Amino acid sequence: MSEEQNIATIKKFVDVGLNQKSIDSILAEILNPAIALEAPGVPTAAGAAAGYQIFREAVFGWTDAFPDVQVDLASLIVNGESGSFDLPYHGTHTKEFAGVPPSNEVVYGAELWFVQFDGEGKFLNVRICEYGTPLRSAMIAAAAHGAHP
Amino acid sequence: MPTPEEAKNVIRRLFGELLSDNHVELIDEMYAEDYEFDAPALTAGAPVLTGREAFKARVAAFRHAFPDAKYTVQDIVSDGRIVCTRMGFGGTHAAPFAGFAPTGRNSLVTGIHYALLNEEGKIKKTWAGFTNIAEALAPNPPAEG
Numbered sequence: 001m002s003e004e005q006n007i008a009t010i011k012k013f014v015d016v017g018l019n020q021k022s023i024d025s026i027l028a029e030i031l032n033p034a035i036a037l038e039a040p041g042v043p044t045a046a047g048a049a050a051g052y053q054i055f056r057e058a059v060f061g062w063t064d065a066f067p068d069v070q071v072d073l074a075s076l077i078v079n080g081e082s083g084s085f086d087l088p089y090h091g092t093h094t095k096e097f098a099g100v101p102p103s104n105e106v107v108y109g110a111e112l113w114f115v116q117f118d119g120e121g122k123f124l125n126v127r128i129c130e131y132g133t134p135l136r137s138a139m140i141a142a143a144a145h146g147a148h149p
Numbered sequence: 150m151p152t153p154e155e156a157k158n159v160i161r162r163l164f165g166e167l168l169s170d171n172h173v174e175l176i177d178e179m180y181a182e183d184y185e186f187d188a189p190a191l192t193a194g195a196p197v198l199t200g201r202e203a204f205k206a207r208v209a210a211f212r213h214a215f216p217d218a219k220y221t222v223q224d225i226v227s228d229g230r231i232v233c234t235r236m237g238f239g240g241t242h243a244a245p246f247a248g249f250a251p252t253g254r255n256s257l258v259t260g261i262h263y264a265l266l267n268e269e270g271k272i273k274k275t276w277a278g279f280t281n282i283a284e285a286l287a288p289n290p291p292a293e294g
Contacts, residue, residue: 038259038280075263077233079153079226084233086263112261112278114235116224127235129261129278131187 001121039128066091103143164220187276214246256285
């Protein structure tokens with residue numbers, strides 16, 4: 001696939017999958033069924049997990065706990081079959097997440113994503129890392145004294 | 150502005166010659182004077198360091214904690230201004246670091262590193278995160294399974 005198509009896939013994932021909370025409508029279109037996900041808290045010993053369902057649950061768990069979450073693409077760079085984006089976000093913490101009870105406060109966070117595409121332009125390997133204040137710490141701080149960007 | 154390939158080579162040199170081979174003196178050559186380092190945080194209140202000397206001190210502290218640390222560039226993309234690196238490092242946690250007592254374990258930590266270069270191709274700002282740093286620094290090894 002071309003770089004332009006891979007960029008379009010990332011934008012679609014962010015716009016439709018995250019901001020519109022409609023990940024199920026685009027799963028088959030954007031994810032390779034054997035997708036591997038590496039992210040903090042992914043429940044495997046190695047911190048890496050494979051498969052559609054784990055990716056879906058990771059996204060769902062987050063958007064379910066922060067139903068009004070909005071993300072921005074602070075930067076997006078794709079070279080060939082690899083791409084990366086910087087994803088600041090904010091949303092109201094309304095359900096328990098990562099063991100932290102809801103505060104109903106707006107929480108701010110940011111993630112770096114690195115995606116490797118398969119030959120059909122679908123996500124094959126995804127690595128996600130938080131930067132700045134970790135989400136769990138931000139949730140606890142928001143519950144204690146309100147959120148600050 | 151550097152080309153994307155030139156920018157990638159700056160960061161390959163950072164992880165190879167500077168960090169893995171411990172040529173800290175290259176910081177003066179490769180980093181802008183007003184360099185800003187948004188350090189990966191393990192708790193609230195992520196530290197932001199400014200300037201080459203502060204970064205040298207951070208590198209020295211890390212090298213003391215992980216004296217055999219080696220970095221790997223697993224994948225890299227750039228537009229010439231920002232370089233995004235899928236990276237990892239392995240090393241023995243031999244001395245205290247960021248409030249964590251040494252475990253004596255050799256851990257492989259994976260992450261993503263971002264660098265913003267200035268017009269001269271010097272590193273002006275970096276920010277990064279890891280997938281498994283908490284597990285690597287924890288007193289007990291992660292459970293299998």
